[in-house]
Every structure is written in structure tokens, then in C-alpha cells.
Amino acid sequence: MLILNRKINESIIIEDNIEIKILDIVDGKIKLGIEAPKDIRILRKEVYDEVKAENEASIQSIENVLDMIRGKI
Known part of the structure; x- marks a missing residue:
């Protein structure tokens, strides 16, 4: 630093x-x-961290839905 x-x-x-x-x-x-x-893109770190966490949660939700769909095929 x-x-x-x-x-x-x-x-x-x-x-x-x-x-x-x-x-x-x-x-x-x-x-x-x-x-x-x-x-x-310029963000305050706390906003960046929040957006990052929301994106990671969305990815996990999508992966869970895909796993459920794959299990039914």
C-alpha cells in the first residue's frame, strides 16, 4: 500500500x-x-462490498435453480 x-x-x-x-x-x-x-466505475468500498455480496448471492441462487432443473431432467 x-x-x-x-x-x-x-x-x-x-x-x-x-x-x-x-x-x-x-x-x-x-x-x-x-x-x-x-x-x-468509482464506488465507496462499503457500496462495492454490498454490490459484490448481492451478486454472489444471485449467482448462488441461479446455481441452485439450475441444479434443481438438472435433477428433473
């Missing part, structure tokens, strides 16, 4: 097309601004 120190209005660049900028720091909370191409 790369660890960097940044001040308000300072940025980091990822590759050539993603910029993450520190916009504000208040009460221990950091406000980030992210500029990236529209085809780059």
Missing part, C-alpha cells in the same frame, strides 16, 4: 487520467474530488 500525505487542494494522479484531490478536511473527515473518465 502506498501512503501519501496531502494538504487541501493537493492531488494525486493515477495513470494519466485519474486525479484525486483533497477538497476539505473537517472534524477528521476528508472530502475527496475524483476526476476520471466516465467508463471508470
